Amino acid sequence: MSDAVKLKLSKKDLESDQDVRWCPGCGDYAILATVQRTLAQLGVKRENTVFISGIGCSSRFPYYMNTYGFHTIHGRAPTIASGLKITRPDLDVWVITGDGDGLSIGGNHMIHVLRRNVDLKIILFNNQIYGLTKGQYSPTSAVGTRAPSTPTGSIDHPLNPIALALGAGATFVARAADTDAKLMGKILEQAYRHKGAVFIEMLQNCPVFNDGVWDGLKDDPAGKQIVLAEGKPLVFANGTKGIKLGAGMVPEICDASDPGVLVHTEQGSAVYASLLAQLVQPDFPMPMGVLYRHDKPTYDALAQQQVADAIAKQGPGDLAKLMYSGMVWEVGADGTRH
Amino acid sequence: MSDAVKLKLSKKDLESDQDVRWCPGCGDYAILATVQRTLAQLGVKRENTVFISGIGCSSRFPYYMNTYGFHTIHGRAPTIASGLKITRPDLDVWVITGDGDGLSIGGNHMIHVLRRNVDLKIILFNNQIYGLTKGQYSPTSAVGTRAPSTPTGSIDHPLNPIALALGAGATFVARAADTDAKLMGKILEQAYRHKGAVFIEMLQNCPVFNDGVWDGLKDDPAGKQIVLAEGKPLVFANGTKGIKLGAGMVPEICDASDPGVLVHTEQGSAVYASLLAQLVQPDFPMPMGVLYRHDKPTYDALAQQQVADAIAKQGPGDLAKLMYSGMVWEVGADGTRH
Amino acid sequence: METKQLDRVVIRFAGDSGDGMQLTGSEFAKAAAEAGNDISTFPDFPAEIRAPAGSLFGVSGFQLHFSSSEIYTPGDAPDVLVCMNPAALKTNLRDLVDGGTLIINTGAFIEANLKKASYTTNPIEDGSLDKWKVHAIDISQLTMAALDGSELTNKEKGRAKNFFALGLVFWMYGRETEQEIRRIHQQFAKNPAFGEANVKVFKAGYHYGETAEVFQTVYKVPPATFAPGMYRNITGNEAIALGLVVGAELAGKKLFYSGYPITPASSILHSLAKYKNFGVVTFQAEDEIAAIGAAIGGAFGGAIAVTASSGPGIALKGEAIGLGVMTELPLVIVNVQRGGPSTGLPTKTEQSDLYQAIYGRNGESPIPVLAAKSPGDTFYCAIEAVKIATRYMVPVMLLSDGYLANGSEPWPLPNLAALPRFDVHHRTDPDNYFVYQRDPNTLARDWVVPGTPGLEHRIGGIEKDALTGNISYAPDNHEKQTKVRAEKVARIAQDIGELDLAGAPSGDVLVIGWGGTYGSLRQAQQALGAQGKRVSHAHLRWLSPIEPGLAKIIHNFKRVLVAELNMGQLRTMLRAEFLVDAIGLNKIQGQPFKVREVIAAVEDLLGATTAETTAAVHQAEAF
Amino acid sequence: METKQLDRVVIRFAGDSGDGMQLTGSEFAKAAAEAGNDISTFPDFPAEIRAPAGSLFGVSGFQLHFSSSEIYTPGDAPDVLVCMNPAALKTNLRDLVDGGTLIINTGAFIEANLKKASYTTNPIEDGSLDKWKVHAIDISQLTMAALDGSELTNKEKGRAKNFFALGLVFWMYGRETEQEIRRIHQQFAKNPAFGEANVKVFKAGYHYGETAEVFQTVYKVPPATFAPGMYRNITGNEAIALGLVVGAELAGKKLFYSGYPITPASSILHSLAKYKNFGVVTFQAEDEIAAIGAAIGGAFGGAIAVTASSGPGIALKGEAIGLGVMTELPLVIVNVQRGGPSTGLPTKTEQSDLYQAIYGRNGESPIPVLAAKSPGDTFYCAIEAVKIATRYMVPVMLLSDGYLANGSEPWPLPNLAALPRFDVHHRTDPDNYFVYQRDPNTLARDWVVPGTPGLEHRIGGIEKDALTGNISYAPDNHEKQTKVRAEKVARIAQDIGELDLAGAPSGDVLVIGWGGTYGSLRQAQQALGAQGKRVSHAHLRWLSPIEPGLAKIIHNFKRVLVAELNMGQLRTMLRAEFLVDAIGLNKIQGQPFKVREVIAAVEDLLGATTAETTAAVHQAEAF
C-alpha cells in the first residue's frame, strides 16, 4: 500500500466522532481498537485511507474510523472497493465484512476479488451468525446450529473460509481471534505491507446471538491454537505436540519430537496451505497468524500499466483523431461529397 | 439418484425434437451425445430426469434432451435446481452450466450448492470463453487472453475450477475432455450413482471464439494427461513419468520408478485432492477422471428427514391446533370476553 | 383512592433497547386483551441490536392502544408515557398529549445519561415538564431494593426494572396479576432465578402503586364488545405464515418457503420453520436471488412456492420474477416494506415499494399485486395470493409493511371449514398436450410437473411459441404472447371481491388508501361521517389489476384524496388509469398516519374551519 | 443496357448466419456512403452464434436504405431482396415490395435446404414468385468457378460467395470497385489468400452483372446533399463510447467503465477497451452487480463512472442504483434495451424497459432518465448524461436500444472545440464542510474525494442527516431528504433544451415518441404534414424529468398519440402527468416501426379514407 510518511499519530486520531453502536461486550470493539492502534503506529495518512463495508453489525465499522469510509450494501463491498482501488491506486483501501456479508450474499465477489488479486485488505468478522438480523445461522455455522430460522438445527455443511479463499487463489491468508490484540496487530501490519489482496478471518464473538462460539479455542490457546511463526515447526500444547503429514496425505497430530513435524513458512506451497486450512476444531488445533503469503501482480497495478503502455505506444489520446477514425468523408459547400 | 428401472432405451429416446443450434464443430455436440448415450445405457426414467441450465451456448443443452428441462437465467441454475431437488428428491436433477454462467455470475450459487451437498449433477462446460456473447474472456481464461473486451490481453488470474470446488467442500469432483467420450461416459455413470453434489469440469472446445484452447492437452494425451484409476499410481508419458510430493509439499514430476510416486484414490484426503487440483498446464499433465469422491449426507435428504422427524414427534400438522396456538380467548354471545 | 372509568387509553413504554420495553409492552397488551379490551399495538425500535445504553438512537418504544370500544389504530398520541431514561424522554415527550401522565425512572437521570440525551439541565428539576402529570420514581433503586438478598449480580438485578414498570401500570389500570405471574414463570422456565426475581419486582411495582401516595386514581377501561367467537392476538408476520400454511392446504399441496433474512420480513421464515410437521420445507438461501431461484424450482416441481423479503431484497429478485412471468409458474413473493431508498430506515414502516412491485422489472412483465390492510388481514391475503398464483399460473406479489409485520391486534379465528378449497390439478394426460395451451377462462397453461410420464417438456426465459412453448423469435408470436400475459393479469379482476368502501358511493371527498394505513383512514372517515361530512373511504386490496369496483365510483366525488406513506405512487397509477385529478396525502417519516393528520387533510379539501376539524378529531378519539 | 435513375433504394441481404450477410451489407453501405448517398442500416440477426446451415431460425439479414435525399429510417420494405438460401427466402419474401427485384442463389436450393425451410416444392420452379422480378443465379457454383485452381479448400471457397453477391449489386448500382477491393485486402491482411479469393469472387460477381444478359438496367442513385462538413458512419454503441470519452474530457476527469457482457450492450465495452491511451480504464466484472458496484467505487474516488447493460442486467443493478441515489454520487447507467421479459428476444429491439428505468427500485428513488433518438444522437446523450450526473451528483440512466446500437447512419463530426466544457470541481476546503450541504441551485452536495486532507467523512445507504450526513432515523429528516432527492431531479428541467417538435404547436394530432423510433415518427409526420394534415411530432429526449416543453403544447391538440415499441409505458406516464386521454400506437414484435404503420395510425385518428392514407405513404416514400 502507499508508503505512508511516518506521522506522530495516536489511536485517538483514528477515532471518528460517531458513537459506537455495537452491543456491550461485542468482539467488534476489540477489533476496532486494534485497527485504530495499528494504523496509528504505522502512521498512515488518514486522508489516503478508506474503509469500505457491506451490511451487518461488523459493517458499521467505517463509521467509527476517522478516515474516508463507505457503508455500502449487503455483500457488495468488494466490488465497490475494487472500483475505487482500480481507479485510485494511491489509496489504502480496507474492506470490512462479516460471515454473512462476505461469504453468503457476497461470496461471489469475494472469490473474484481474491483471484484478481486487487490490492485490498479484507477483514472478515466471523461470528458464525447473522448478528444484525437477530441471530440466524450463517454459512460458517456448525451443522446443527439452532437459530430462529433453524429451530431444529441447521443442516448445511459450513464453509471453511480459509479453504475457500485459497481455492479462489488468494495471495495472503491469515487468521486471528478478536481477543488476541497482539496477533491481530502483527497480522494487520503485515497485511498493510502486502501488495495484493489480503484475506483475514477474525474469529469474533457475538455475545448476544452466538456467545462463546470460539471459546473452545480462546480458552485453551495452548491446546487449541497453533501460533504460526516463520521457519518454526507446527507445534502446540506447550511444544509437546506437533502436526505432520500422515499416510494418504492426511494431517496427523504427533509427538513434537517426531521428525515429520511440519515447519511453517508463509511462502509455502498451495498444498501445504490447504493442509493448514484443514486443521479445524474439534479434531485439530487451529493455525493462527499468516497461513499463506505469495507475491503476484495486482489487478489495479496491471490495469494502470495497460493504460500507461497504451499512452506510451499510441501517444496520449487525441480526441480529434478519435472522431476521425473509421471511414470519414467531407461534404463540400455544394452539399455533395468530395 | 433414484434407482432407475432398467428399460431398453436407445440414445434416440433421449433426443428431443428440437434442432440443435450450436455452431458446426462445437464441442457441445460430443458432450450432448455422450450424455444421451450414457443415460440411455443407464436406463433412466425420462420423466424423472430434469436438466436445468443457466444462459450461454452450453445452457441451450436442456432443449435437446427428451426429458424435463428448464433453461433459466444467467448463473442461477444451481438455485433453481436446488429448489426442485429439495422439494422433489424423487427426481434426478442435472445442472448444465458454463465457465461464465457457473463461475462468473453464478459463482456464489456454485460454491453454496456444493457446500450444502445438494444431490445435483453439475456439468460445467469450460471453453475458457463467453461463447454466446461473442467471445469475451471468462474467469477461466489464461492471463493475456486477447478478446473483444481485452484487446491488449486479460490481466486477471484465472480461477482453477477444481480448486474452487474443493475449497467450497464439494463431495465429487471430476474432469474430462469433450473429445474423450469413453471417459466422459464413465464419469457420468459414477456421477449418476453418487449421492450428493457432483462437479464435473468438461474441457470443451469453442471453434469459433477460442479454438484449440485445450489442444495442448488433447493432442498429447500421453504427455499432458494423467488418466486417474483407483489404486493406480499417478503416472503418464506411457508409464515413464510420475507425480510425487516433493520437498515443501510441492508436487513434482519424477521418474515412474520413483518410490514417492503417489497412488490415486478417489477417497483421498482433501490435501491429496488439492494436490491434484494444482496439476495444471503448462507445468504439469492434468489429471482426468474422478479426482475426489466422499460420501456426506445430502441437504435434500436432511431437509426431508427434518420434516419426517417433526411429524413423528409432533404428529401430522393440525391446522385447528395451529390456529389456536398462542393466547386464545372466547367472546360470548354477549360480546364480551369469558 | 378513587376509581375513574375511561373508554380508551394510549400508553407508550420507552427506554433503552436493552431495557426490555418490547417485552413490557407486549405483556401489558396481553393483559388488556385478557381483560377483554380491544387493542392495537405499535412497536418501534432502532436498527441497532442493542445500541449503547443511554444513547438517543438506542431508544426503543412500544405503544399500546386499549379500549372498551372498537379501535383501528395504536392511537395518535399517548395519554401515558413511561420513560426509563433521559434519552427516552427526549425522543418521546413531544408526542405525549398535553396534561398527559408521565412516569419517569429518576434512577436513570444521572449526569452521564442526561449528557448522552443532550440535556444541559435535568428536565425533572428544571420545570420543563410542568404541563404534564409527572410521576418521578426511582425505579432502578426500588428494583434493587426489591431484590435485596437475591443471588443475582447487580447487573442482572438491574435488568428486571422493566417489570417494576409493568407492575405499576398493572395496578394503575386494575389488571389481574395471577395470569401475568404465571406467564413470567413460564417465560423464564429455563432460568427460574430470573423468573423469581422478575415476579418479585413485578409485585413490587404493583404494590408501590397501591401504597405510595403519588397515585390518586386507578383507571378502569371496561371490556369492549366483540362479535362472538374465538380470538387470539396476532402480528402481521405470524398471520402471513399461518395464511401460507392454510393456503397450501386449501390447494391440496405442500408449502415450500425459500428466503434470505432481512428486517422486517425475517420472522415469516422463523414462524414457518416451526411448522415442519405440516410438511412445510423451509430453505435459508445464500441470498435473495438464490431464494427466489429455489422457489421457482419448487414451483416447477409442483410445490406452493413462496419467497419473502423487503425492498432491497425484492430489488434483487426482479430478474427472476421476470423468469416466472415468462415461464408462467405459480409463485408468491411477499414484500414486507420498510423505509427506503437503499438501506434507508430498515426498522421503520413505509409504502414506497409499490412502483417496484408494479413496474420494477425489465420488459413487459405485469404481475398481480395485492396488499394487506391489517395484521390479521395478511392471513387472508396470503391465502388469496396462493389461490391466484395457482389458478392463473403467475407470480403474485403480496405487499405488507413493517407496521403490519410487528403490530398486533385481537384476531377472530377463522372458521377453517368455511374456507373454500381450490385444489390444484396437475395434468397427466399426454394426449395432444401443448406446453402453452391455455385455459380459455383464466388463460393459465397446464401445470405439468416432472415425474409425469409422456409429458416431458422444456421451458425457459426466451420467448415461447404461443402453443408449443418452443423458442420462438417470430414477431407476431411475441406480440401475441406479450398481450396474453397482460390479459391474464387483467382477468384476475373476475376473482376480486367487493370494493371495501365506507361511506356513500358518491360525495365530496373520496379517500383512497391501500395496505397498512387502513386503520387510520377508516377511523378518520368514520369520525368525519359522524360529523355529517360527505366523505367516503375506499381501501384497495388489489393494486394490479386495480380493484374493478373503483371505476364505478371514483368519478362520483368532487375530490379524490390518495393517502399513502410514500410520495404518491398509487396516486400516479390512479391518475393514469382514471384521468382523475387525484391529490395526495403523503407522509414519508417511517411512521404510520395519525388519524388527526388524515382528518386535517380531508377537512382542508372540504375547506373546513379549524373548529370543525378539532371537533372531528375529538370525535375520532371518542371512537 | 439502359441506366435508370432512382431517388432511393431499399435493399436487403438475407442468408445463413454463416453466409456473411452482415459483412456484405455493411460493405455495400460503405460504398453507398462513399458515393455520397444518405444511408440508414438495420442489421437483424438470430440469438444463436451460428445456427446450423439452412435452418429458418438461423437466417441473418441486413437491410440498407440509400438515397439521394435525406432519409430517417432503413426503409419499410425492401425493393431488392438478395436470398442466399431457401430459409432466407421463406422468412424474408413477405417483406419484398410487389414487383420488387429478387436475387436468388439457386445453388443453395437443393432438396435438403428446401426441406429445412419447409418448402414442399422448389419456389423457383413452382411459379410462386411470379409477381417479382426474379434473378435466379447459381452463385455457389459461379463462386467455385471463379476460384478454380486456387489453393483453398472447397469449404473455404464456398465462404466467399457473399462477395459474389456484393460484386453483383456493386454493378447493379454502378458503384466504384477500387475502394472496395482495397478494403477487402486490408480486412484479410492477416490471411492474404482469403483476401485474394474474395476479391476474385467480388470481381466475378461484378462482371457477371456486366456480361450476363439477365440484367437490362443499371440503376443510379445520385448523391444526396448534406450540410457541409466532415462525416463518418457510426453505430449507436460506437457513438455512446465516443460520447463517454468526450464527456469525461469536457468534465476534465478520467473515464472508468465497468460492465458485464450482454447483448446488445457489449460492444460499448469493446470500443472503450480500445481507448486506454485516453486514460480510460475498463473493467469486465464478474456480474452486473459487481459492475455497478465498481462504478460506484470509482465515482466515490472521483472518476466519471459508467456501467452499461441490457434489461436483465439492469434489473440486477436496481439495489445498487438505490445506493447511488442515497449517497448522491454521479454515475451513468446505460441500458441498451432488447426484447423482454426475462431473456425474451435478446437480439431484437424494444422499448419496454422505461418503467424499469423510472420506477424499478425500492423506496422513493427517483433518477434522471434520458433516451437517444438515433445512432449519432447517442453521442450527445452520453455527454449530457455525464454533465447532469456530475452537476447534480446523481445516477443518470441513459436509454438506447438494439436498433440504435447496431444500426448506422452518416454522422456529421461534432466540432469538439464548440462543445461547452463543464469542469468538475472537487471541494478541498475543510472549513465548515458538511457532507450533505447542498448547492442552492442544483441541490448537489460537494463531491469530495478520498485523498483530500481534513475532509475525511463517511457515507452509506442508511438515511443521512440533511446537513451532516450522519446516520439519522429522525422522521422529519427522512421526509426532508426524500423530498430533496425528488426536487433535485425535478430541477434538472432547468438544464433541458427546447422540445424537439416538428409541426405546429397545436393541431389535430400530436404524435409523441421517445428513443429509437424517432426516424419513423418524424418521417411520418413530414409525410402527413406535406399532405396538409394538422399533425405534429414531439420527440422526448428527457423522460425524467419529463421535457418541460411538453406541458406547453400537449393540451393544444385534439388527439394525442403516444407511439412506442412497448405496451404503453410512456403513455401511462403522460396520462398521469397531464391527465390527457393519450392513446397508444404500440408494437411489440422486436422490430422498429414502419413509417406506414405510423401514418395509418394517425390517419385512423383523423378518420381518413384509405385513399388519403396511401397518398401519404407514397409521400413518405418520396422523401
Ligand SMILES: Cc1ncc(C[n+]2csc(CCOP(=O)(O)OP(=O)(O)O)c2C)c(N)n1
Ligand atoms: C439485500 C439485503 N439482504 C438482506 C439484508 C439483511 N441483512 C443485513 S446484515 C445481514 C447479515 C449479517 O451477518 P454478517 O455479515 O455475519 O454480519 P454480522 O451482523 O454478524 O456482523 C443480513 C441478512 C440486507 N440488509 N440487504
Ligand SMILES: Cc1ncc(C[n+]2csc(CCOP(=O)(O)OP(=O)(O)O)c2C)c(N)n1
Ligand atoms: C443477467 C445476464 N447477464 C448477462 C447476460 C449475457 N450472457 C449470456 S451468456 C453469457 C456468458 C456465457 O458464457 P459461458 O457461461 O461460458 O457459456 P458459453 O456460451 O461459453 O457456453 C453472458 C455474459 C445474460 N443473458 N443475462
Ligand code: SF4
Ligand atoms: S448482535 Fe452480536 S455482532 Fe452484532 S453488535 Fe451485538 S454482539 Fe456484536
Ligand code: SF4
Ligand atoms: S460460439 Fe463456441 S461455444 Fe458457442 S456454439 Fe459456437 S462454437 Fe459452441
Ligand SMILES: [Mg+2]
Ligand atoms: Mg456474522
Ligand SMILES: [Mg+2]
Ligand atoms: Mg464458456
